[in-house]
Amino acid sequence: MKFMKKKANSGAHSASERDFILNDNTSFAIDEAYNTLRSNIVFSMVDKGCKVVEFTSCKMSDGKSINILNTAITFAETNAKVLLIDCDLRRPNINRLLNRREYPGLTNVLVGATTVENAIETIDEYKLDVLFSGNLPPNPSELLSSKAFEDLLKELREKYDYIFIDTPPVSAVIDAALVSKVVNGTVIVVRPGACKKDEIVSVVNQLEFAGAKIVGFILNGVEFERRSKYSRKTDGYGYGYGYAEAKKATKAK
């Protein structure tokens, strides 16, 4: 009877997910989706100072890593100082998306093996700083709930406008709930058709119990209507013909 149900769009493998990283050839509609997400996050967190936002999800392959990377890139486009930290110390994905090694990274900094300046890598292409996960530790939860991690974040808040933290799915491990104590807000990535209602309720309950401030949800993998009610029939996109080309021309400059 599975064919009667709407098939949940499956998560993509890292290799093909790299195609989904924002670039000059990304379609206007996807760009705008991330711009809208950026605006919503900004308006959800109006306190002054550095905003630290955690991305988590219900399950694996919900598209959390690609979305946090694209969101960080979108914020970096506004010339804000943005840092992306891969706190998934069990299955790090940010380094695979960016085709880099995961070390030196967060874990190496937390154990004092290197400095944060050495560990942070600047990705010039996206004007983005990234702190990869580092060598995989045997005790990820302890590291993420340690004072060293808290102090590291305090130090990094002085240097950046936005810090995005990629954490494992809540249903898998407790790490996201631990990190939520030291961030300004938590965003939950949900893939339609993949997560059951009681599972997401359980995720939210767990985060709330840990004291997380849930900024909102990202629906990853919606069937997108390209024409908005404001578009003319001749337009392929929501804001009028030529806008997309004008935007790309500005980007190219």
Place this chain on the structure above:
Amino acid sequence: MDKIKAFDIDLKRLFFEVLKRAWLIILVGVICAGSAFAYAKFFVTPQYTATVSIYLQNYAGENDQKIYSSDLSASQSLIPTYSELVTSNRVLEKVAAKLDNRYTVAQIRNTFSAAAVEDTAILKISIRHNVPEEAANIANAIADIAPAIIMEYAEGSSVKVVDGAKIPQDISYPSYIQWTVISFVLGAAITFFIVVLLFIFNSHIDNEDDLVKLFDAPVVGRIPDFNLFAEKENKKKRKNSKKKSGKKAKKSSDSNSQAAQSRMEVRS
């Protein structure tokens, strides 16, 4: 965040979900209808029905060759009795003998059905058989034998054959149209019911509404399905490039024909 809100069934969404699956509902209906038709056509032996009409007149008073309304009422009320008499062993044994004992009494009784014509004193006897001629033969044999025996039992009554049985031309069972239509409706209805049940008991988060109903936190981002979006974009690009190449081909053929025409003019 406030406590999790209860959610309810969205009828509008249910309607559109069913509409999306309409192709499946119709397909299953068509398959069921086709299967029923094929089964009826190739696996069910067609049956033919021959009918005999018998007029039964019971005289409540003297048989003075006048018919009174009481006679008519009496006749109508006695039709069930006469119907039973027709299927008695005494009648059917004589019918079997008339038919050269090709059938037993039980077999003839199994083919037999009788019904009174409403508000009349007419009894219609129907015989169903897979050979149309035999159906007519058995019905006519009953029509020949039954009246005399009924009149023996019901003294003072008159039993006359109104219409003898003709050889039926059309199949009476199965009704191909009826089977096909009923199967289509049943197949489609069951599929529809399953689709509705799956929707009602769907426990997955499918869209924004599901999240909004459960939580107070907003949906801050709606990211398109990259793979689906890429496919649509590629299709659109292929469509556009076909249009463009079509236009180019038309332009070049137009310009070629114009050039050819001008050459012809020059020559002339």
